[in-house]
Amino acid sequence: MLIVDDDQQTREEFCEFLSSVGYFCLTATDGAEALQTLARRPTIGIVLIDVAMPTIDGMSLLTELGIRFMPHRPLVPIVVTGTPKVETVIAAMRAGAMDFLAKPVAPRDLLTSLRLASNKWLMMNSHFRMLALLEGSADIGSRSVTADEKAFGAGTLSRDDLIGFVRSLIKMRHRRNDIFKSTKFSDPSWDILLDLTSASLEGRDVPAISTSAAAGVPLTTALRYVKNLTDDGIIRRWEDPDDKRRSLVRLDNDAFECMVDFLSRAHALLTAPPSPSR
Template sequence: MHVNSSDREIARSKASMTCTVLVVDDDPACRDEYCDALENLGYTAKSAASAPDALQQIVESPDIGIVITDLEMPTMDGMSLLSEISQRFSPNRPIVTLVLTGHSSLQVATKAMQAQASDLLSKPVSAEQLADALRRASAHYFATAYRFQITTLTTRIDPPASRDRASNQGSRPTEEDLQAFTSMLLKFQHNKYKFFDPAVLMGPSWEILLDITDATLRGEAVPASSASASTHVPLSTALRHINNLVEAGLVRRWTDPNDKRRKLLKLEPHTAIAMQRYLETAWKLQPQIG
């Protein structure tokens, strides 16, 4: 697997915002090949020779955020590993799984998706395919990590005990609670302007961009009508803001090949990277609050 110079350039720009990637395969040659490719792309890589070894490493290494696993392994196969990760780890920490298989089929893909795998790659995997899959996985990881962080912060500001007291006694948040929450909102608001031009993100443009980001993280395009509906403004106003995002080079728009009446939207690659950086920085803001 050869990694070209453009992939390395992208990797250098992403190196500071990637989590550790764990490669799980019982074939040592495959493990070495993929670990080398990951490191050439700027990712920190670890490897495991079996599913039990992988589970142990995930327990011991909270920095592992992406797992790439083969399906055909002795003792415990890749599907079982996916199920274990989904049930044991995903509810409590951000972790994204990808599947490598030499026998891709609709049945395999369906089982992998049911086990919450975010991507399925058919062997042999090219450097370009691996790089694209990891970009999507990284974006998904940081978006998930961001949601975990927000949940943690919300719990800290308004812990369950306080919520119970509030429901039982009719109490309201204290001034300190509201000040901390306001500080959090302001920090998130100011943070986005480090990565995007404020003039472009006026009005509902930010809501539209977040909606397209959500779809992009799932590896999907979003219809322009759906992105417009994510706002609370007239359709004509929302479409005007979509035009602004397209003209600013943040969003790609094209005609749905299956329905010529419909326009599809997706983040441009550099926008996806900027959103990853925004999400990571926003995630790191939490310890500074309150």
């Protein structure tokens, strides 16, 4: 994460505390330095921004983030100020801030805000990855197949082979979670997509509750991911005609074709014979 504040003591205090609880921190002394750092470090996901800074203040920095970075990558800003005013809070939220903290910031409040920001970043990251998948699959479909792809049999998997491959991927992800016991690798949207791809290949419609369980996160969190994917048109959701108390979900046809294309090519790459040494 990136801490942007013109006060050196504040930067050091934030960094010391956040490092002690496992966050990796970078700092910037003003908005201009922050923009340079964000341009160089695309992996930064959370930005803690002080409002009162010289040259480019916090509100101007928020505006720049919204124009230059946030449309293209997951980025979650949190605003901090020593003089909180209602109009400033409203302006910050409208400019894309996820939260607004008043100095002096209590450690508990900061950790709560960062936890929410991390969850939001995970959801945004999954959204961007899915868009990239859909766009990439469309690009692949519009070009000619290379000789290597023909040799590897891209897109020629049988339905049963593809079902087996998807099940293996799901088992591998579960095994990884069992080993590392960590949420740092969680990617609920992708787990949901794998589960629904398997169901579509088998001709099954899945209850929303059931596919949420595949995400490996709390049910309420998983259902938010299902809603986001539904809102994006990647998942179709409707009321179960046999049980009005639940809803069913299935991958949209275009999303299913993208997943099949992607997984077929992934299988081809993973099973390709090693290239001869030169």
